[in-house]
Amino acid sequence: MSAKFRLGLLINPYAGIGGSVALKGSDGADIRHQALAKGAKPQAQLRAEQALQLLLPYKDQLEIFTAAGDMGLALCQSLGLNASAIYHPQQTPTEASDTQAALQRMLDNEIDLLLFAGGDGTARDICAVVEAEPDKAITVLGIPAGCKIHSGVYCVTPAAAGRVVEDLLTGKAVSLMDADVMDIDEQAFREGRVRARRFGEMTIPAELQYVQSVKIGGQESDELVLDDIADHVIEQLEPEDLCLMGSGSTVAAVMERMGVVNTLLGVDVVQDQALLANDQTAEQLLAQVAKHNDPERVKLVITLIGGQGHLFGRGNQQLSPALLKQIKRQNILLVASKAKLSALNGRPLIVDTGDADLNRQLCGTIAVITGYHDKVLYRIASPA
Known part of the structure; x- marks a missing residue:
């Protein structure tokens, strides 16, 4: 019997929470508190579920490494997916440090792919860990759940992310490529100015029909x-x-x-x-x-x-x-x-x-x- 596919799963529970209440981002505890006070409902779990639903027929082929609670384990348990919590968040609500600490544990467990749900801020947090561990080559794939998705590491939809993992599980030859991790200055964004910059790159599956392009910056000039x-x-x-x-x-x-x-x-x-x-x-x-x-x-x-x-x-x-x-x-x-x-x-x-x-x-x-x-x-x- 062949070895199981070792999937790392990370969910930023508060990704995108500022979007529906016009806060144009979710970075930082203050914005998160404002969003919750305005009645915003977290959507990252739902977005991740849309991807994982497509993997249910292959659950016996998967060995999932994740973090406890809303960072992954709770969703896996609700879907009937076998998963191990190799990290327990140090605070509630969770912070970027939890994302990075959980990923470090996953790198130690030699996962085959990191599937994560978040926005550009989450991609930056992950990229910082990946680039600090160049000897631990890792392939990543983002489930879009944030307000702003400028980075090229995300799929076009949550379901598209599930399709890419399905291709890997069914033995399809999937090429790899490097994709830019981008983010913008949220304060400038709220003032109507887009200041995007590149923070690094990560390796992703090169399924171009499923993976989004990096957003073109700038404004119409004609x-x-x-x-x-x-x-x-x-x-x-x-x-x-x-x-x-x-x-x-x-x-x-x-x-x-x-x-x-x-x-x-x-x-x-x-x-x-x-x-x-x-x-x-x-x-x-x-x-x-x-x-x-x-x-x-x-x-x-x-x-x-x-x-x-x-x-x-x-x-x-x-x-x-x-x-x-x-x-x-x-x-x-x-x-x-x-x-x-x-x-x-x-x-x-x-x-x-x-x-x-x-x-x-x-x-x-x-x-x-x-x-x-x-x-x-x-x-x-x-x-x-």
Whole structure:
């Protein structure tokens, strides 16, 4: 009988907790406390579960090494996966030091792959340990669970991470490659400035249909194109439309054309080219829609993340599944320059809302506003 696959599993229980309440990050105890006070619910366990569900048919082939409680063991036990807790957190809530200490124990146990759920901060914590132990070669794979996912070590969806591990378990020849670990200055992010920097690299399985690209930084520079896109969007809006304005510089250009203040990395609410509310949380957006006189008149203006193609689930967790289910597909106004679409090199757009049924409903082709009276059709992929 062949040796079992030695899988390390680490979950950052509070990854992404600031997203739905418009805090634009989860780094640090203060932000975590603010998020919990605002009613945010941890989602990392659910994201990890979506990946692990795909591994249940192979549980007899797995030997899982993890940390106690919400860092991994509790989820494995609930799914019926055999797992050993080789690390017990030293504090509650857990901190970055727990992630790093748990990983050190896993390296000592010579795992075949580290599967971890978190965001860019978690990837940085792991990378620091990996780079400090160059003689202990390790392959890693990230389950996206954070507010900001700029790093190339993450899969496009939680299910995609499960598919990659499944490929390894079923004997598929999987190549390896090095991927950048990126992170941004969260304080600058909250002030509308994206300052991304590279912190290192880690080895990942090179399954490019499942692994995301590193996010392209910077803002659109072609002002004429952005003005054309803005003019077209404004022409489509009626005075009675309640407009939810997503994050990103392309949407910001639309609001600038309207003459209203934009939250570059948040979600704003506009009606009849007048600002109703800035930087709304998931619950606040649901309340705005609930009190609107005509649900048929709720529209959403969004753009995609350059280089990655994500529409939902990256940096806009305020657009919750409960909210998106109330917006008609034809009322989603997707805006992007043709240059931004070309940078995807034919890769489809991605939806990762956390709701599998909603993801499937959103798949297919969608019209992208690329200029004044200029649209192209582009494909939204079925999540892996």
